[in-house]
Amino acid sequence: MRINHIHFYVEDAKQWRNWFIHHLGFEAVTFDYAIPLKESFHTCTEVVKSDSVCFLLSSPLLPTSPVAEYLRQHPPGVADVAFDVEDVEETLAQSQVYGVKVLQPIQQHQQGEESVKWSQIAAWGGLTHTLIETRKEEELDNLSFPYSSNITAIDHIVLNVPEGDLEQRKEEELDNLSFPYSSNITAIDHIVLNVPEGDLEHAVAWYKNILDFQPQQMFKIKTNRSALHSQVMVSPQGNVQLPINEPATPNSQIQEFINVNRGAGIQHIALRTPNIVEAIAKFRSSGLCFLRVPQSYYEILAIRQGLPLSPTELQAIAQQEILVDWQENTPEALLLQIFTQPIFGQPTFFFEFIERKNQAQGFGEGNFRALFEAIESEQLKRGSLN
Numbered sequence: 474m475r476i477n478h479i480h481f482y483v484e485d486a487k488q489w490r491n492w493f494i495h496h497l498g499f500e501a502v503t504f505d506y507a508i509p510l511k512e513s514f515h516t517c518t519e520v521v522k523s524d525s526v527c528f529l530l531s532s533p534l535l536p537t538s539p540v541a542e543y544l545r546q547h548p549p550g551v552a553d554v555a556f557d558v559e560d561v562e563e564t565l566a567q568s569q570v571y572g573v574k575v576l577q578p579i580q581q582h583q584q585g586e587e588s589v590k591w592s593q594i595a596a597w598g599g600l601t602h603t604l605i606e607t608r609k610e611e612e613l614d615n616l617s618f619p620y621s622s623n624i625t626a627i628d629h630i631v632l633n634v635p636e637g638d639l640e641q642r643k644e645e646e647l648d649n650l651s652f653p654y655s656s657n658i659t660a661i662d663h664i665v666l667n668v669p670e671g672d673l674e675h676a677v678a679w680y681k682n683i684l685d686f687q688p689q690q691m692f693k694i695k696t697n698r699s700a701l702h703s704q705v706m707v708s709p710q711g712n713v714q715l716p717i718n719e720p721a722t723p724n725s726q727i728q729e730f731i732n733v734n735r736g737a738g739i740q741h742i743a744l745r746t747p748n749i750v751e752a753i754a755k756f757r758s759s760g761l762c763f764l765r766v767p768q769s770y771y772e773i774l775a776i777r778q779g780l781p782l783s784p785t786e787l788q789a790i791a792q793q794e795i796l797v798d799w800q801e802n803t804p805e806a807l808l809l810q811i812f813t814q815p816i817f818g819q820p821t822f823f824f825e826f827i828e829r830k831n832q833a834q835g836f837g838e839g840n841f842r843a844l845f846e847a848i849e850s851e852q853l854k855r856g857s858l859n
Contacts, residue, residue, distance in 0.1 A: 474556050479529070479551055480528075480555065481529065481530050482531055482540045482549060483530055483549045489530045490530055494521065496760065498523065498755070502520050502522050514535070515533065515538040518531045523659070524658060525660050526658055526660060547734055548734060548818075548821055553601045554601075556684070557606075558605065561591060564684070567682070588609075597666065597738070598734070599737075600666070658745070658752070659746065661742060662743040662745045665740045666738070667717075667718045667727050667740045669731050670728070672719060673704060676737075677704050685708070686707060686708055686715060687709070689707050690704075701721050701722075702719050703716050704716070704717050729820055741812070742825070744824060745827055749828035750790060750793055750809075753811055763794060763812065795810065807830040809827065811825070812826075
């Protein structure tokens with residue numbers, strides 16, 4: 474199992490397409506996807522990609538759009554996480570054993586030389602999971618024309634358009650301009666799901682029974698002001714990591730998310746980058762806003778025993794306010810991470826950027842307190858934490 478794509482429901486898909494291009498260096502691509510969109514007259518969908526990361530962005534054109542219905546119940550955010558599965562019929566049958574609601578029965582279509590089956594099931598809150606099975610068909614017989622063609626290439630194509638359409642085309646081309654650097658985002662590292670208090674155990678059992686995820690680390694995180702519990706779930710081959718959080722105090726950041734999101738949902742997506750210092754410098758220059766980290770964090774870090782960074786490296790990391798974590802027994806396995814401010818205005822969804830040096834594991838446990846205190850600082854500004 475692996476993540477096929479993530480589907481955001483937003484108020485303006487074109488605006489958010491441009492946001493991903495200009496802020497994160499994603500590329501807008503033509504919608505040529507495993508799952509064909511139906512009844513698209515009521516929904517606008519854009520697709521952006523960076524390496525193996527694919528995001529679908531949908532907004533309503535009419536009140537009858539399912540996106541409009543979603544946005545009446547929740548703020549913009551992740552509506553669907555699509556997984557590639559080996560056998561969609563088996564997965565769907567397993568979900569029905571546990572009474573999971575099937576939102577889309579199995580569909581099948583041909584895409585080139587591949588046969589695609591897919592279905593969709595309800596998960597937590599407004600979240601759904603699309604299940605996709607792709608199988609290659611036998612190679613088509615090589616057809617030979619009775620003589621070899623003398624045509625070697627296309628020299629040029631001339632397109633005639635009605636009067637007035639040329640300027641419109643120029644505007645559309647401007648919309649599709651990519652950011653002046655290629656994105657440093659290469660993969661999805663993990664996805665974090667928030668559920669209401671008391672639902673953590675049920676959510677863990679759901680992902681274990683339905684999708685065969687297995688529990689890994691469990692964390693109980695507490696600061697002077699709030700607390701939360703977290704259980705990491707991992708897919709059978711380890712390709713998908715899904716920490717699940719529940720609030721442990723009424724003023725927890727998780728409870729604030731649940732309140733504003735009006736139910737469970739995806740809190741953040743961690744995006745992998747091979748050079749986080751360079752990437753964050755570029756993202757900052759594009760206007761992306763991050764959680765502030767006090768310089769006292771780096772003063773403490775500098776005297777921590779076994780720090781696997783040179784003074785120059787630490788200075789560059791401190792300048793970009795990136796968090797650092799490592800295990801004492803394997804200091805060369807270094808984890809670097811940073812978190813954006815919520816991107817949709819409400820204190821709900823945000824991105825994490827992460828670099829794992831020398832196959833560093835974990836989720837930055839050594840940074841949990843610094844991270845949650847930074848988030849609490851934002852809660853204090855909003856007046857949602859006393």
